[in-house]
Amino acid sequence: MSRTFEELVTEAAAVPVDGWDFSWLDGRATEQRPSWGYQRLMSARLGEVEAALDIQTGGGEVLAGAARLPRTMVATESWPPNVAKATALLHPLGAVVVADADEPPLPFADNAFDLVTSRHPVQAWWTEIARVLRPGGSYLSQHVGPASVFELVEYFLGPQPEARAKRHPEDARRAAEAAGLEVVDLRAEQLRTEFHDVGAVVYFLRKVIWMVPGFTVEGYREQLRALHEQIQARGPFVATTARFLIEARKPNGA
Template sequence: MTASFEELVAEAQSASVDGWDFSWLDGRATEQRPSWGYAETLGRRLATASAALDIQTGGGEVLAGLSQLPRLMVATESWPPNVAKATALLHPLGVAVVADADQPPLPFASEAFDFVSSRHPVTVWWDEIARVLRQGGTYLAQHVGHSSVFELVEYFLGEQPEHIRNARHPDADVAAATAAGLSIVDVRFERLRLEFHDIGAVIYFLRKVIWMVPGFTVDAYLPRLRELHEQISNEGPFIAHSTRFLIEATKPTS
């Protein structure tokens, strides 16, 4: 029997959104993955590092899934529920988790790491990344690109101005990294299909990825949620597109 709108809403509202694990969406939403395979790529690179830092690690899920970590591995996270989750997940693996507000400076000495990584950072402080990297060190990350999932964003917020649509453009990060004194090694961008199969998946996603529709609550958007529920029920999945880019930069040797 198909669940009602009210049942789907209640289920999505009661689900925990701690951490950065999206397994609750299994069977309810699908997202095409970037061709470069970030976790596998990160695992290969970390296996050869001696001292590494993962910035904005979320609940620590990416690092916990890797088979080999450096002798010194540190992760930072700002959101208290994620700090607790990452600590429980990563401490048994020998990873030090540091609670750190997403503001400079990073709480580490200059040139402390030969490798820095991040998956989907909310903000990127390029000067700080350059400072904590050793000469010859590498920054490797997967960033969220511009206009990501904007079909869903604009369904609730209406058409967005160009400066909002183009925020997080890879060209801006390339310019900022270069200005911080880093040398760009590689940038790869992809636009990826995302499908929401029920309204519960939409609600869960917007509760978890809070910057998509700032201040989102079911009560605030109840009429639009009902309309979208009917649309999905009658026409099939709501289609959106996420954007991702892989960026690698190095700190030159003098």
């Protein structure tokens, strides 16, 4: 017997959303993964350097999955619940977590790190990334691409033509190069995402708060109810996820 609308949204509205672990969605939503395997790439690079920085680490889950952390490993995070979660997870592994507002400047000296990483940064402050990298050091990151999951965003907010144009990989290339970095790898993919019940949608929008700013169940109850009925009648709500991988190196002579 299928669960009711009220049961699904009540459950999803009560689940904690701190950290960056989406395992609550297992069996309720699926997201195709990029072919390059960001965590595998990041883990390999971390094993090759002496000092690294992970920006906007969330709850530290991605970084904690690395096979080996370098001798000096620092992570930054701005949201207090995530700072606490990342500290508990990463300190036993030898990483230091720094509470940072995710705005310039980064609280580190020039030329401090061989590698800077970030998975899905809200914004990349390229000049600061270039400043804290040592000559020859690299920035390796998986970014959210343009109009990612916008089928869902526009279901709630209507057409977003200006927002659709943002987060283009070539914009990231130009910004990195303007900061003095050399882009050595840039790959983009569009991937399939499915939400199998309205509770998965509620959880996702509570966790990824910039998708539908100010989202609450009460504020969007009627749209959520209509979406529940649509999923019941037609099957999963399908959206397109956009991701791009970028690696940028600081020239040796910088």
